[in-house]
Amino acid sequence: MNSQTDLRPAVVVIGASGGIGRAIARVAARDGGPVVLTARSIEGLNAAAAEVRDAGGEPFTFALDVLAHDTPAHVSEFLATHGLYCDVLVNSAGYGLRGAAIALPIDDQLGIVDLNIRALTELTLYFLPQMVARKRGGVINLSSVASFTPGPYMALYYASKGFVRSFSQAIHQEVSPSGVTVTCLAPGPVSTEFYATAGATHASMFTLLPKLDAQYVAEHAWRGFRSGRRLIIPGVSARLAVFAARLLPATILLPLIARLQRSGNDPCPCGSGKKYKKCCRAGHK
Template identity: 70%
Template sequence: MTAESELRPAVVVVGGSRGIGKAIADVAARDGVAVVLVARSPDDLAAAADDILTAGGEVFTVALDLLTDDAAVQIESFLSANGLFCDVLVNSAGYGLRGSATLLPVGDQVGIVDLNIRALTDLTLRFLPGMVARGRGGVINLGSVASFTPGPYMALYYASKGFVRSFSEALHQELQRTGVTVTCVAPGPVSTEFLERSGANRAALFKVLPKVDSHYVAERAWRGFKSGRRLVIPGISAKLAIVVTSLLPSAILLPLIGRLQRRSNDPCPCGSGKKYKACHGVRRGSAERVVSKRG
């Protein structure tokens, strides 16, 4: 094993094989620092690593499911075996599910807690003490505009992002004057596979809200982190969405989000097995009508 003084700094991006994580890895690699990409799919990792190598960067890949018990230990072992230490941790692995919490598979929903909360917390708490001892580096945690409100029909996802923002902002404060920064990035919808995989892109809310590019988010995340920001909200539409959620009372906001995230063709949460519209006698939702008129 290499002595601590001989280790080189690395940016460790979990969820770095595609989407926002890959875009942050590209930006970090351009800064001339070694990047370690962690995700499950070896093919996606290889493709992401190729892009960094082609651009002249230095990259390592770790094919790993973060839901395995010793995932953080495996990452630590990989780093020390390759003469690296985690200077910056980017927690970008995460997923969400749209649908009624009473009908979506329990295991898949608890998986959101395991990945978006438990794995992120485990990695953050394991790597922070070393950063504080060195007086440098930090953590970028991917939150969301969803962290500012409960989200009916994506209940677990919004709740998990609420945790991420609260945890990250508290750590940012605790680490003042240590040389270490924890930055929470809270984008609105970003054009990545997340929207399709989570089913979010079938909801009126995600059709109405403008989407930003993952590279736009990555540039702002990296720049915000480097300047020690507690919270980065990339783009005007995300900032506006947060202002609106903070101004509306919950009695108005939660039914509104529920209506915009539920589809009338979804199964009804009552468990009757009927579609929502059949159970409640609703016509096709006005939110869906507005969206289809816009094409």
């Protein structure tokens, strides 16, 4: 086992097999140091490792389900075995589900709480004290523009991202005097597997709104994190969406979001028990 002083600083990306996490790993790799890639898919991790190597970094892959028991301790053990410590933690693992909260399976919805909230919080609180003691490094937590409003037909997801933003910004305020940064990254729609996983590829919210490239989001995230930013909202359209969400009264905003996210197969909001497309949308109850 290495002594504390022998350990090298690593960027640890949770949710690195695809999407935004994988893109952040690629960008972080340009600094030339170790990048630890974690997710469940070994295939995705191997592909990410090749990209990190190409970008000039030193990849380490660790296949794990962050919902498993004692994840932070397992990550820590992996790091110590390889002579590394967690200098930067990127919490990008997360998912959403599109659909009426009363119709989606409860366990699947609670999985959002477990992954997007519990696992992210546990990892952050485990590694942050070590960063503060070293007076260096920090955390990038993936929130979303969804954090700025309640989100009918993606209720659990929007609520989870609201938690991430509030938590991340609060602890940034607590730890930033030590030189440690906690950055909340809040993108709008990004072209990744996220919408397919959420069952939202046909929702107007996804089809109508402009989507950013994951690489663009990652470049903004890394630059903003390195300059100590508390909140990053990449792209003009996302910043406009946040501005609108702050400006519009809930009586206008929430029906608008519901409309953008509802599908004809959701239960009709009138409570008839029929599908929306066979009930109120069809003009009869």
